Amino acid sequence: RKEVEQDPGPFNVPEGATVAFNCTYSNSASQSFFWYRQDCRKEPKLLMSVYSSGNEDGRFTAQLNRASQYISLLIRDSKLSDSATYLCVVNLQGGSEKLVFGKGTKLTVNP
Amino acid sequence: DARVTQTPRHKVTEMGQEVTMRCQPILGHNTVFWYRQTMMQGLELLAYFRNRAPLDDSGMPKDRFSAEMPDATLATLKIQPSEPRDSAVYFCASGSRGTTNGAGELFFGEGSRLTVL
Numbered sequence: 001r002k003e004v005e006q007d008p009g010p011f012n013v014p015e016g017a018t019v020a021f022n023c024t025y026s027n028s029a030s031q032s033f034f035w036y037r038q039d040c041r042k043e044p045k046l047l048m049s050v051y052s053s054g055n056e057d058g059r060f061t062a063q064l065n066r067a068s069q070y071i072s073l074l075i076r077d078s079k080l081s082d083s084a085t086y087l088c089v090v091n092l093q094g095g096s097e098k099l100v101f102g103k104g105t106k107l108t109v110n111p
Numbered sequence: 112d113a114r115v116t117q118t119p120r121h122k123v124t125e126m127g128q129e130v131t132m133r134c135q136p137i138l139g140h141n142t143v144f145w146y147r148q149t150m151m152q153g154l155e156l157l158a159y160f161r162n163r164a165p166l167d168d169s170g171m172p173k174d175r176f177s178a179e180m181p182d183a184t185l186a187t188l189k190i191q192p193s194e195p196r197d198s199a200v201y202f203c204a205s206g207s208r209g210t211t212n213g214a215g216e217l218f219f220g221e222g223s224r225l226t227v228l
Contacts, residue, residue, distance in 0.1 A: 011182070032215075034216075041221035042221070043202060043220060043221050043222055044154070044202075044217075044219050046216045046218070049216075064202075080196060087154070096115065097142050097159070097161065097206070097215075098156060098167060099144075099217060100156065100157070101146075101153060101154035101156075103152075103153035104153060
């Protein structure tokens with residue numbers, strides 16, 4: 001099993017749609033979880049951290065299921081500007097600073 | 112606005128040549144990472160440093176790649192000799208330890224796009 005796995009997509013959705021991305025990780029000792037966003041030919045940037053109880057930031061909601069080793073990102077009311085690749089990121093083990101990136105899920109929001 | 116600075120932004124070279132990429136991390140950050148990104152493999156961790164000490168370079172081909180931090184303001188990644196399969200975007204990122212004693216946010220440079228002919 002790969003350390004971090006994501007559905008590569010692409011996801012093509014209309015403006016205003018709700019879209020969900022999923023990610024699984026292999027190491028049950030992982031403690032730090034993030035979603036990063038990467039625009040075409042740009043560097044990755046932190047979108048949001050993922051906390052055990054789930055967390056929300058505007059239209060974005062992240063959830064963590066430790067039992068299933070599963071992370072999700074929900075985008076509501078999607079905008080054209082949400083078009084990007086979304087990277088699931090996990091540290092290899094508790095307390096480690098090493099972050100492993102999934103290959104990303106590409107999202108295109110269409111007018 | 113603090114940012115990670117990488118040079119060169121683009122490099123085209125011929126197989127067998129030495130390539131050196133440089134990175135200036137954000138002042139005050141104590142961890143520095145080198146990642147390589149390709150379409151096939153995505154972002155791969157090559158090496159990382161904490162307080163300038165190399166902690167892990169297991170992702171790096173040892174025979175041709177080397178990473179160093181000669182001082183707190185400079186990290187280097189060197190490839191000698193370069194091969195066409197090294198063509199990729201190389202990202203440097205810096206960060207600080209997370210508040211939960213785990214990983215914190217990483218700030219990436221704009222990347223060095225390497226093409227080896």
